[in-house]
Amino acid sequence: MRARTSSVRRAPRGALHSVETDASSIEPFDDMHEAGMSQPADGTPEVRVNGTARPSQAVPSSRHSASAAAPTVVSADAHEPLGPDEPLGPDDPLAPLPFNPYKGNRGIxxxxxxxxNSLAGFQVAIREESAFRQELTLAAxxxxxxxxxxxxxxxxxxxxxxxxxxxxxELLNSSVEAAIDRISLERHELSRRAKDLGSxxxxxxxxxxxxTWGLIVGPLVLHGLRGWL
Incomplete structure (x- = not known):
């Protein structure tokens, strides 16, 4: 059995590293290692991070404890920046938008x-919206x-x-009303407010x-009436 000198095992960021102090402590077995560490052939301890073995750096300790101390495991900062090969999350503002099958057409x-779709919208407005029919008659x-x-x-x-x-x-107002009715047909203050704003x-x-018609056509109509009277 051999006495292990005092040293500090410092693992890379994001992994667990252990601190072993020894001046008088004697380990009963030399082939036992800390959890998550492996011992290569050259004697340099390794720390496994996410299944990958990485060599640790040994730094001499400046203090020696007179009494035997148990190994202490300290957790490092677990927040690591994303690597260049890691995919972006769905909530990331830089993530690409999901594929929309209705936006795949191009050109003609x-x-x-x-x-x-526009003609279908006109047909729906004429068939379902009485206000649009009245305004269309006025436009005619x-x-x-x-x-x-x-x-x-x-x-x-x-x-x-x-x-x-x-x-x-009127077409935009009808589309807003249709979207609100699609969400819910129940009476709600926000739904009523949206429809009132459209109206x-x-x-x-x-x-x-x-x-516009009063300022432009009005004087012409008055002039014609005066000449006729």
Missing amino acids: TRAWHAMK ILVPCGVIVPVDPVSRVLLLGSVLLVLIV AAVMVALGMCLM
Whole structure:
């Protein structure tokens, strides 16, 4: 049996390292090692980290204990940075987005599917939304009037654009309502607020259309009435 000199076994970061002090302690067996450590042929102890044997560094101790001390195991910091080959987690902001099978079309195929979906949206809005049908009827009257009215091109664009804006906002409002109903049909304060905000957007678009037509076409109508009377 041999007396082992005092030394500090320092393992790499993230592994367990042991501290053995000995000035007078005698180990009964020389072939016993600490858990997780292996003894190679050259006598340098090794520490196994994640199943891989790595040599440890021996640093001479500056203090010697007079009494025998049991081996002490100290846990190092377990938080290691991710390596370059480790995959990113699903919550990582740098992780790629999951594959969407509905976004696989490109070029003319994508435009063709987009046109079919748009026509399907118009059909649903006409069939299911009474407000959209009413506004579409109003547009069918105002658009021809905006084309034949004797105004400059900029004013004509404003007249037609205000009418189309009402239809756009109504379609967006209908899509918001459909999404809310898809989530839940129960009465909820947030659901009511979302639908009220969409309805307010439609009202603003209607007010803008009325103001545009009143400011551009109104003076022409008054002038025509005065000349006729």
